[in-house]
Amino acid sequence: MLITTNAIVLTKIRFNDNDLIVKCYTNDKGITSYILKGILKSKKNNKKIAYFQPLSQLQLETDYKENRSLQYIKDLKSNFLYTSLHTNILKSAIAMFIAEILAQALKEEEQNVSLFNYLQTSLQWLDTHHNFANFHLLFLLELTKYLGFYPDTSDIDCEYFNLYEGQFQEINTSKYCIGDQNLTLLKSLLGINFDALDSIKINAKQRQAFLTMLLTYFELHLGNFKSPKSLQILNEVFS
Structure with a gap:
Protein backbone atom coordinates (compact mmCIF):
# COMPACT_ATOMS: atom_id res chain seq x y z
CA MET A 1 0.00 0.00 0.00
CA LEU A 2 1.10 3.57 -0.60
CA ILE A 3 1.83 5.55 2.55
CA THR A 4 3.39 8.95 3.18
CA THR A 5 5.35 9.29 6.39
CA ASN A 6 7.89 11.60 7.98
CA ALA A 7 11.23 9.94 8.67
CA ILE A 8 14.58 10.57 10.36
CA VAL A 9 17.64 8.97 8.76
CA LEU A 10 19.75 6.83 11.08
CA THR A 11 22.19 4.87 8.90
CA LYS A 12 23.03 4.11 5.31
CA ILE A 13 25.18 1.28 3.98
CA ARG A 14 26.30 0.32 0.50
CA PHE A 15 24.69 -2.82 -0.90
CA ASN A 16 26.08 -4.55 -3.98
CA ASP A 17 27.73 -2.08 -6.33
CA ASN A 18 25.08 0.56 -6.90
CA ASP A 19 22.48 0.27 -4.13
CA LEU A 20 22.02 1.79 -0.68
CA ILE A 21 20.17 0.41 2.30
CA VAL A 22 18.91 3.21 4.53
CA LYS A 23 17.52 2.72 8.03
CA CYS A 24 15.08 5.38 9.24
CA TYR A 25 12.91 6.04 12.23
CA THR A 26 9.47 6.87 10.83
CA ASN A 27 6.42 8.52 12.31
CA ASP A 28 4.04 5.82 11.06
CA LYS A 29 6.01 2.56 11.18
CA GLY A 30 8.85 3.02 13.66
CA ILE A 31 12.16 1.55 12.49
CA THR A 32 12.01 0.88 8.76
CA SER A 33 14.73 -0.01 6.25
CA TYR A 34 14.62 1.00 2.60
CA ILE A 35 16.58 -0.13 -0.42
CA LEU A 36 17.48 2.45 -3.04
CA LYS A 37 18.39 0.55 -6.17
CA GLY A 38 20.92 2.04 -8.56
CA ILE A 39 21.35 5.28 -6.58
CA LEU A 40 25.16 4.97 -6.72
CA LYS A 41 25.27 4.24 -10.44
CA SER A 42 25.81 7.80 -11.67
CA LYS A 43 26.83 11.24 -10.47
CA LYS A 44 23.36 12.47 -11.37
CA ASN A 45 22.12 10.86 -8.18
CA ASN A 46 24.44 12.87 -5.90
CA LYS A 47 21.59 15.18 -4.94
CA LYS A 48 19.47 12.20 -3.95
CA ILE A 49 22.26 10.74 -1.83
CA ALA A 50 22.56 14.07 -0.01
CA TYR A 51 19.07 13.51 1.41
CA PHE A 52 20.38 10.60 3.48
CA GLN A 53 22.87 12.30 5.77
CA PRO A 54 22.66 11.32 9.47
CA LEU A 55 19.46 12.60 11.11
CA SER A 56 18.06 14.21 7.96
CA GLN A 57 14.34 14.79 8.31
CA LEU A 58 12.43 13.59 5.27
CA GLN A 59 8.94 13.02 3.99
CA LEU A 60 8.76 9.67 2.21
CA GLU A 61 6.15 8.24 -0.11
CA THR A 62 6.59 4.47 0.01
CA ASP A 63 5.12 1.31 -1.39
CA TYR A 64 4.81 -0.38 1.99
CA LYS A 65 4.33 -4.12 2.47
CA GLU A 66 4.14 -5.51 6.01
CA ASN A 67 6.17 -8.67 5.46
CA ARG A 68 8.94 -7.10 3.39
CA SER A 69 12.22 -6.45 5.23
CA LEU A 70 13.35 -3.77 2.77
CA GLN A 71 10.80 -1.23 1.62
CA TYR A 72 10.86 0.89 -1.55
CA ILE A 73 10.75 4.68 -1.73
CA LYS A 74 8.64 6.09 -4.56
CA ASP A 75 9.23 9.76 -3.79
CA LEU A 76 10.87 11.91 -1.13
CA LYS A 77 11.47 15.48 -0.08
CA SER A 78 13.02 17.29 2.84
CA ASN A 79 10.66 17.75 5.76
CA PHE A 80 12.98 20.17 7.58
CA LEU A 81 15.98 21.76 5.90
CA TYR A 82 18.86 22.01 8.38
CA THR A 83 20.91 25.19 8.23
CA SER A 84 23.89 24.13 10.36
Whole structure:
Protein backbone atom coordinates (compact mmCIF):
# COMPACT_ATOMS: atom_id res chain seq x y z
CA MET A 1 0.00 0.00 0.00
CA LEU A 2 1.10 3.57 -0.60
CA ILE A 3 1.83 5.55 2.55
CA THR A 4 3.39 8.95 3.18
CA THR A 5 5.35 9.29 6.39
CA ASN A 6 7.89 11.60 7.98
CA ALA A 7 11.23 9.94 8.67
CA ILE A 8 14.58 10.57 10.36
CA VAL A 9 17.64 8.97 8.76
CA LEU A 10 19.75 6.83 11.08
CA THR A 11 22.19 4.87 8.90
CA LYS A 12 23.03 4.11 5.31
CA ILE A 13 25.18 1.28 3.98
CA ARG A 14 26.30 0.32 0.50
CA PHE A 15 24.69 -2.82 -0.90
CA ASN A 16 26.08 -4.55 -3.98
CA ASP A 17 27.73 -2.08 -6.33
CA ASN A 18 25.08 0.56 -6.90
CA ASP A 19 22.48 0.27 -4.13
CA LEU A 20 22.02 1.79 -0.68
CA ILE A 21 20.17 0.41 2.30
CA VAL A 22 18.91 3.21 4.53
CA LYS A 23 17.52 2.72 8.03
CA CYS A 24 15.08 5.38 9.24
CA TYR A 25 12.91 6.04 12.23
CA THR A 26 9.47 6.87 10.83
CA ASN A 27 6.42 8.52 12.31
CA ASP A 28 4.04 5.82 11.06
CA LYS A 29 6.01 2.56 11.18
CA GLY A 30 8.85 3.02 13.66
CA ILE A 31 12.16 1.55 12.49
CA THR A 32 12.01 0.88 8.76
CA SER A 33 14.73 -0.01 6.25
CA TYR A 34 14.62 1.00 2.60
CA ILE A 35 16.58 -0.13 -0.42
CA LEU A 36 17.48 2.45 -3.04
CA LYS A 37 18.39 0.55 -6.17
CA GLY A 38 20.92 2.04 -8.56
CA ILE A 39 21.35 5.28 -6.58
CA LEU A 40 25.16 4.97 -6.72
CA LYS A 41 25.27 4.24 -10.44
CA SER A 42 25.81 7.80 -11.67
CA LYS A 43 26.83 11.24 -10.47
CA LYS A 44 23.36 12.47 -11.37
CA ASN A 45 22.12 10.86 -8.18
CA ASN A 46 24.44 12.87 -5.90
CA LYS A 47 21.59 15.18 -4.94
CA LYS A 48 19.47 12.20 -3.95
CA ILE A 49 22.26 10.74 -1.83
CA ALA A 50 22.56 14.07 -0.01
CA TYR A 51 19.07 13.51 1.41
CA PHE A 52 20.38 10.60 3.48
CA GLN A 53 22.87 12.30 5.77
CA PRO A 54 22.66 11.32 9.47
CA LEU A 55 19.46 12.60 11.11
CA SER A 56 18.06 14.21 7.96
CA GLN A 57 14.34 14.79 8.31
CA LEU A 58 12.43 13.59 5.27
CA GLN A 59 8.94 13.02 3.99
CA LEU A 60 8.76 9.67 2.21
CA GLU A 61 6.15 8.24 -0.11
CA THR A 62 6.59 4.47 0.01
CA ASP A 63 5.12 1.31 -1.39
CA TYR A 64 4.81 -0.38 1.99
CA LYS A 65 4.33 -4.12 2.47
CA GLU A 66 4.14 -5.51 6.01
CA ASN A 67 6.17 -8.67 5.46
CA ARG A 68 8.94 -7.10 3.39
CA SER A 69 12.22 -6.45 5.23
CA LEU A 70 13.35 -3.77 2.77
CA GLN A 71 10.80 -1.23 1.62
CA TYR A 72 10.86 0.89 -1.55
CA ILE A 73 10.75 4.68 -1.73
CA LYS A 74 8.64 6.09 -4.56
CA ASP A 75 9.23 9.76 -3.79
CA LEU A 76 10.87 11.91 -1.13
CA LYS A 77 11.47 15.48 -0.08
CA SER A 78 13.02 17.29 2.84
CA ASN A 79 10.66 17.75 5.76
CA PHE A 80 12.98 20.17 7.58
CA LEU A 81 15.98 21.76 5.90
CA TYR A 82 18.86 22.01 8.38
CA THR A 83 20.91 25.19 8.23
CA SER A 84 23.89 24.13 10.36
CA LEU A 85 23.58 20.53 11.57
CA HIS A 86 25.60 19.08 8.69
CA THR A 87 27.93 22.04 8.09
CA ASN A 88 29.02 22.97 11.62
CA ILE A 89 31.78 20.50 12.57
CA LEU A 90 30.71 20.35 16.22
CA LYS A 91 27.05 19.78 15.39
CA SER A 92 27.87 17.20 12.73
CA ALA A 93 29.93 15.27 15.31
CA ILE A 94 26.94 15.28 17.64
CA ALA A 95 24.68 14.20 14.76
CA MET A 96 26.88 11.21 13.90
CA PHE A 97 27.03 10.20 17.54
CA ILE A 98 23.28 10.51 18.12
CA ALA A 99 22.45 8.66 14.89
CA GLU A 100 24.66 5.77 15.99
CA ILE A 101 23.01 5.70 19.42
CA LEU A 102 19.51 5.70 17.92
CA ALA A 103 20.37 2.99 15.40
CA GLN A 104 21.25 0.73 18.32
CA ALA A 105 18.60 1.81 20.81
CA LEU A 106 15.49 1.94 18.59
CA LYS A 107 14.22 -1.48 17.59
CA GLU A 108 10.43 -1.31 17.41
CA GLU A 109 8.72 -1.54 14.05
CA GLU A 110 5.60 0.20 15.29
CA GLN A 111 4.32 3.73 15.64
CA ASN A 112 5.43 5.86 18.59
CA VAL A 113 4.32 9.40 17.86
CA SER A 114 5.62 10.92 21.11
CA LEU A 115 9.12 9.51 20.53
CA PHE A 116 9.15 10.67 16.91
CA ASN A 117 8.05 14.15 17.94
CA TYR A 118 10.77 14.27 20.58
CA LEU A 119 13.46 13.36 18.06
CA GLN A 120 12.13 15.78 15.47
CA THR A 121 11.83 18.82 17.73
CA SER A 122 15.06 18.27 19.68
CA LEU A 123 17.11 17.96 16.47
CA GLN A 124 15.53 21.12 15.13
CA TRP A 125 16.51 22.84 18.38
CA LEU A 126 20.13 21.72 17.90
CA ASP A 127 20.15 23.04 14.35
CA THR A 128 18.87 26.49 15.30
CA HIS A 129 20.79 27.22 18.53
CA HIS A 130 24.34 28.29 19.30
CA ASN A 131 24.93 27.08 22.86
CA PHE A 132 24.79 23.33 22.35
CA ALA A 133 27.95 21.84 23.94
CA ASN A 134 25.86 19.87 26.44
CA PHE A 135 23.00 19.05 24.06
CA HIS A 136 23.87 15.37 23.68
CA LEU A 137 23.90 14.87 27.46
CA LEU A 138 20.35 16.10 27.92
CA PHE A 139 19.24 14.44 24.68
CA LEU A 140 20.35 11.00 25.89
CA LEU A 141 18.92 11.52 29.36
CA GLU A 142 15.53 12.55 27.96
CA LEU A 143 15.65 9.66 25.47
CA THR A 144 15.54 7.21 28.39
CA LYS A 145 11.94 8.34 29.04
CA TYR A 146 10.91 6.75 25.76
CA LEU A 147 13.12 3.69 26.20
CA GLY A 148 11.69 2.86 29.62
CA PHE A 149 14.52 3.60 32.07
CA TYR A 150 14.32 7.29 32.96
CA PRO A 151 15.75 7.84 36.45
CA ASP A 152 13.28 7.51 39.31
CA THR A 153 13.41 10.94 40.96
CA SER A 154 11.32 10.14 44.03
CA ASP A 155 14.45 10.10 46.25
CA ILE A 156 16.45 12.69 44.35
CA ASP A 157 17.88 14.23 47.54
CA CYS A 158 19.87 11.07 48.30
CA GLU A 159 23.65 11.05 47.98
CA TYR A 160 24.01 8.36 45.32
CA PHE A 161 22.40 7.23 42.09
CA ASN A 162 22.37 3.54 41.27
CA LEU A 163 22.78 3.10 37.51
CA TYR A 164 21.69 -0.53 37.62
CA GLU A 165 18.50 0.14 39.61
CA GLY A 166 17.79 3.52 38.00
CA GLN A 167 17.10 5.21 41.32
CA PHE A 168 18.64 7.42 43.98
CA GLN A 169 19.72 5.94 47.31
CA GLU A 170 21.42 6.96 50.56
CA ILE A 171 24.33 4.52 50.58
CA ASN A 172 26.85 3.21 48.06
CA THR A 173 25.94 -0.44 47.50
CA SER A 174 27.73 -1.37 44.25
CA LYS A 175 30.18 -0.29 41.55
CA TYR A 176 27.22 1.15 39.66
CA CYS A 177 26.52 3.80 42.30
CA ILE A 178 27.65 7.29 41.33
CA GLY A 179 28.23 10.37 43.45
CA ASP A 180 30.18 13.63 43.44
CA GLN A 181 30.30 15.62 40.16
CA ASN A 182 28.37 13.14 38.03
CA LEU A 183 25.59 13.02 40.60
CA THR A 184 25.42 16.82 40.83
CA LEU A 185 25.24 17.16 37.05
CA LEU A 186 22.60 14.43 36.79
CA LYS A 187 20.41 16.24 39.29
CA SER A 188 20.93 19.52 37.40
CA LEU A 189 19.83 17.99 34.09
CA LEU A 190 16.78 16.14 35.36
CA GLY A 191 13.60 18.02 34.57
CA ILE A 192 15.10 20.87 32.51
CA ASN A 193 14.54 21.59 28.82
CA PHE A 194 17.07 22.40 26.11
CA ASP A 195 16.60 26.15 26.54
CA ALA A 196 17.94 25.82 30.10
CA LEU A 197 21.25 24.27 29.00
CA ASP A 198 22.92 27.68 29.29
CA SER A 199 22.74 27.28 33.05
CA ILE A 200 24.93 24.13 32.98
CA LYS A 201 28.57 25.15 33.40
CA ILE A 202 31.02 22.26 33.00
CA ASN A 203 34.39 21.71 31.34
CA ALA A 204 35.36 19.15 28.70
CA LYS A 205 36.66 16.64 31.26
CA GLN A 206 33.43 16.76 33.26
CA ARG A 207 31.37 16.46 30.07
CA GLN A 208 33.27 13.37 28.98
CA ALA A 209 33.00 11.75 32.41
CA PHE A 210 29.25 12.29 32.51
CA LEU A 211 28.83 10.97 28.97
CA THR A 212 30.79 7.84 29.88
CA MET A 213 28.43 7.35 32.80
CA LEU A 214 25.38 7.80 30.57
CA LEU A 215 26.67 5.23 28.10
CA THR A 216 27.17 2.78 30.97
CA TYR A 217 23.56 3.46 31.96
CA PHE A 218 22.44 2.59 28.43
CA GLU A 219 24.55 -0.57 28.40
CA LEU A 220 22.97 -1.74 31.66
CA HIS A 221 19.41 -1.25 30.40
CA LEU A 222 19.62 -2.09 26.69
CA GLY A 223 20.61 -5.54 25.50
CA ASN A 224 23.65 -5.67 23.19
CA PHE A 225 24.25 -1.92 23.40
CA LYS A 226 27.84 -0.92 22.64
CA SER A 227 29.69 2.36 22.96
CA PRO A 228 29.42 4.19 19.61
CA LYS A 229 32.44 4.25 17.31
CA SER A 230 31.90 7.99 16.85
CA LEU A 231 32.48 8.68 20.57
CA GLN A 232 36.19 9.33 20.07
CA ILE A 233 35.48 11.92 17.38
CA LEU A 234 32.88 13.60 19.59
CA ASN A 235 35.28 13.81 22.52
CA GLU A 236 38.05 15.18 20.32
CA VAL A 237 36.01 18.04 18.85
CA PHE A 238 34.74 19.05 22.29
CA SER A 239 38.10 18.72 24.09
